[in-house]
Structures are given as C-alpha cells and as structure tokens.
Amino acid sequence: KQEVTQIPAALSVPEGENLVLNCSFTDSAIYNLQWFRQDPGKGLTSLLLIQSSQREQTSGRLNASLDKSSGRSTLYIAASQPGDSATYLCAVSSYGGSQGNLIFGKGTKLSVKP
C-alpha cells in the first residue's frame, strides 16, 4: 500500500530564505508526483507535476525533483515571500489507481515571516 510522508510538518522562515520541502513515498511504481498548494479553507492549486520518467520540473521560483528509485521528491522554493505562506501537499499517482486516485501526504505548513 502506497504511503506518502512529508517532512517537516511545519516550517517557519524569514522572508528571502531559500527552503526545501521533502516528500517520500513507499512504492516506486508511480505514474507521476504532484506538488500542490492549499491556502486555508481553500482548494488545491497544482504547482508542479513530474512524470515518472522525469527528474525535475521548474516553474518560476519553484523547482521540484523526483528520485523514483529512492522514493523521494523535494520542492525547492527560492527567495521565499510572505505570499508563499500556505500548506504544501505532495501526492503520487500509483500504478493500478485511477486518474483521481492520488495518494496525498499530510502536508507541510509553511509560514514566511516578513
């Protein structure tokens, strides 16, 4: 059974710092891995999707890496801003699952202090 773990559960940093969020998964048989952002009381915004054949994806100040063999992914946020404060979720789409059957981690709650 696929399990997704995110560390740390919460993180507080001063504005301008570069930071790394970690995600690990137990079964490497995945189609893809996605990083989402969730603001309080809001839905999810997809940030990056990495297909199983890819090693990284970049969007603006965000860079996500994927090491499928070791079951790890990282989300790197450069030059953090207060507007980056949110909960970041990692989710994998596993073999045998449907398109919507994403296995989510519990998230990392990020707070960027001005």
Added chain:
Amino acid sequence: GAVVSQHPSRVICKSGTSVKIECRSLDFQATTMFWYRQFPKQSLMLMATSNEGSKATYEQGVEKDKFLINHASLTLSTLTVTSAHPEDSSFYICSASTYQGTNSPLHFGNGTRLTVT
C-alpha cells in the same frame, strides 16, 4: 482556464439532515470528477469517482448509500451526504480534469467545510 467551482463553501447542518454539495467545471467538460474528504490533521482521501451518465465508483470503506453522487451533465457533479452525523464533519473537495489520462493535471474546487451538529 480550467476552473472548478464548488458550492457551498461552508455548511452547518443538524444531525439527521441531508446536505448537497455541487461541483461545476466552468469552462471545460469533465466526463469524470473526483470527490475527496479531509479530516482534521489527516491526508486528503479519495472517496469516489463520478462518471457522467453512469454510476459512481466508490473507494473501499465509503458507503455509497450515504454519500450519493450524481453526475447528470458534463459540467456538474453533486455529492449528497444523507442523514448526516457529527462524524461526517469534514472538508469535502472535488476535482476534475480537462482530459483523461494518468498524467493530466487535476483542477480542484475550493472545497466545502461541513459541520454536523
């Protein structure tokens, strides 16, 4: 583009009543929508897959008679929590994709916070 609208955003109801939650794809057609719930401090979990014009597919442990799903059109799916109880209090969220395929991104609604008193 690819906006998913979900209503209501918050609902409080009394135990024993039913609550309907709507999920609409505003600018695209979605043959398939997905319903999730998230209990406090827990991960989002898939409840069911809603298929336009056919019966929904429920995940193990989700009561299909309690969580009624209707996907009558290509842009609307509804989730009805019947005879709600306090343990059904949760954050419910839907998602849809512009096309099918395991590598297509999912677009999520803003979720519905259900509180059953």
